[in-house]
Amino acid sequence: MESWCRGMGRTILCQHCKSTFDEDILKKKNSMDVCLVCGGSLLGDTETSSHNENLSFGEDIELGENDSFDEDKIDCWWYEIDEPSADKATRGRVHTNCAKCGHFIGSMPYPIARTGDYLLIDSRWDDKCGHCGNEFNNHIISKRPADWVDPRQREMWVKDYKNIPKCPICSSTKIHKISMTNKAASIVTFGIFAAGHVSKTYKCDVCGSKF
Ligand SMILES: [Zn+2]
Ligand SMILES: [Zn+2]
Ligand SMILES: [Zn+2]
Structure with a gap:
């Protein structure tokens, strides 16, 4: 190992x-x-939000007090838009992720306006993230960053980080496998009474516990 x-x-x-x-x-x-x-x-801030200053949905669109193009204030990212059907039977919707925790948050109503990669969602729409509890106050949503990673995948990484064998006594990861030679020797020396010892696989280099 x-x-x-x-x-x-x-x-x-x-x-x-x-x-x-x-x-x-x-x-x-x-x-x-x-x-x-x-x-x-x-990789550090390669993009600044200053280029957002001139963004607008047009003169006719009045923004709410929390609506902002500012990257720091974006509450949601969109990644897919379902267009409404021609016969208006389906109204269309936007598939989104929470911009704070990255989790999927289901769909939102079809945007009332769009400029570039920014969508404006009807201000009556009100929700919060089911994962991190972040309230969605900003009705401007931006396109999901290309470097977004599915948080479920990240959780798996964190889980397998937690699965790295550690000493149960002192939590050190400085452990080593007890060699078979030592196990065999203890069977010879102590016979059946050593059975408990034999089942132990690791020894901690920090506190010396066997487990
Ligand atoms: Zn981070
Ligand atoms: Zn969230
Ligand atoms: Zn230990």
Whole structure:
């Protein structure tokens, strides 16, 4: 088993959700560019929100007080739009993710206006994220970033990070497999009374526990 050293690499800060990661964990997860928590880019701010200043849905559209093109204030991302049918039998809808936690939040009403990658949803629409509880106050939603990662996939990464064998006594990951030679020797020396010992597979290098 490859040994797992914690705290050896640089610490990487996610600009979006302020999570910090050990560089080695990101390497191990093959996720050097993407935050494991929010799915945001870890490559630093290459895009600024200043180019959003001139965005508008047109003169006729009045925005609510919480409606903003500001990337920091975006509550939802869209990734797919179902157009209304020609006979108006289906009204169309937008499939979205929560911009705070990245989870799927189902569909929203078809936008009342669109400019570029920004959609404006009817201000009567009101909801919050079923995962993180984020309330959707901004009725302007932006296109889901290309570097978005399905949080269910990230949760699997976190889960298998948790599954790395650790010492149950001191939580150290500096453990090693007890060699078969040692096991065989204890059977010879102590016979059947050593059975409990034999079933133990790992020894902790920090506190010396066997488990
Ligand atoms: Zn993040
Ligand atoms: Zn959320
Ligand atoms: Zn230990």
